[in-house]
Amino acid sequence: QQQVKQSPQSLIVQKGGISIINCAYENTAFDYFPWYQQFPGKGPALLIAIRPDVSEKKEGRFTISFNKSAKQFSLHIMDSQPGDSATYFCAASYPGNQFYFGTGTSLTVIP
Amino acid sequence: GAVVSQHPSWVICKSGTSVKIECRSLDFQATTMFWYRQFPKQSLMLMATSNEGSKATYEQGVEKDKFLINHASLTLSTLTVTSAHPEDSSFYICSALQGTGNTIYFGEGSWLTVV
Numbered sequence: 001q002q003q004v005k006q007s008p009q010s011l012i013v014q015k016g017g018i019s020i021i022n023c024a025y026e027n028t029a030f031d032y033f034p035w036y037q038q039f040p041g042k043g044p045a046l047l048i049a050i051r052p053d054v055s056e057k058k059e060g061r062f063t064i065s066f067n068k069s070a071k072q073f074s075l076h077i078m079d080s081q082p083g084d085s086a087t088y089f090c091a092a093s094y095p096g097n098q099f100y101f102g103t104g105t106s107l108t109v110i111p
Numbered sequence: 112g113a114v115v116s117q118h119p120s121w122v123i124c125k126s127g128t129s130v131k132i133e134c135r136s137l138d139f140q141a142t143t144m145f146w147y148r149q150f151p152k153q154s155l156m157l158m159a160t161s162n163e164g165s166k167a168t169y170e171q172g173v174e175k176d177k178f179l180i181n182h183a184s185l186t187l188s189t190l191t192v193t194s195a196h197p198e199d200s201s202f203y204i205c206s207a208l209q210g211t212g213n214t215i216y217f218g219e220g221s222w223l224t225v226v
Contacts, residue, residue: 032213043117043204043217044155089154093213098145099206103154 006102
């Protein structure tokens with residue numbers, strides 16, 4: 001059973017555009033929702049994370065929007081750049097437990 | 112951010128031999144570490160949860176006798192692929208849980224090629 005569902009599988013965006021990746025979860029016990037960025041041949045790197053007590057968190061060009069009632073959260077990348085081209089994973093967890101990852105989104109930003 | 116070091120970054124071994132991959136948390140103590148396997152263009156597949164001083168918890172379908180995990184200290188966990196076969200060739204990634212909260216940090220991954 002896929003605990004965290006992620007879409008789209010791949011995304012192509014023009015430079016300067018907005019990239020949006022969506023995730024949905026089922027377990028209401030989750031209380032931590034991070035996003036990871038992974039470049040080819042590298043391990044994932046924590047990008048930004050949110051807890052369910054806030055609806056939005058922004059760090060630079062990256063924003064997480066969180067909808068607790070809908071059990072959905074999304075990553076927005078503003079002013080997307082070619083250097084943002086990578087695979088993005090959403091995840092969900094509760095304290096001390098394993099992380100459940102989405103299936104990943106391959107983002108390509110075209111110059 | 113916290114740093115998790117994984118070694119080696121890549122390794123080639125002969126079929127039938129064993130390979131050890133190390134995962135170290137460099138600036139924090141990690142009572143819990145995780146080991147993942149990732150196939151090209153796919154998500155991370157959790158193999159096992161490693162707890163310091165106790166036996167690892169393996170996910171369903173992962174052979175515990177083949178993938179030996181040892182978490183002997185608060186900063187080091189090792190994954191040993193025993194009697195490796197070509198189908199074990201993959202990208203192996205570890206992560207370490209910082210403190211008792213949620214934040215985990217990933218290592219850079221280790222490419223294993225079995226020939």
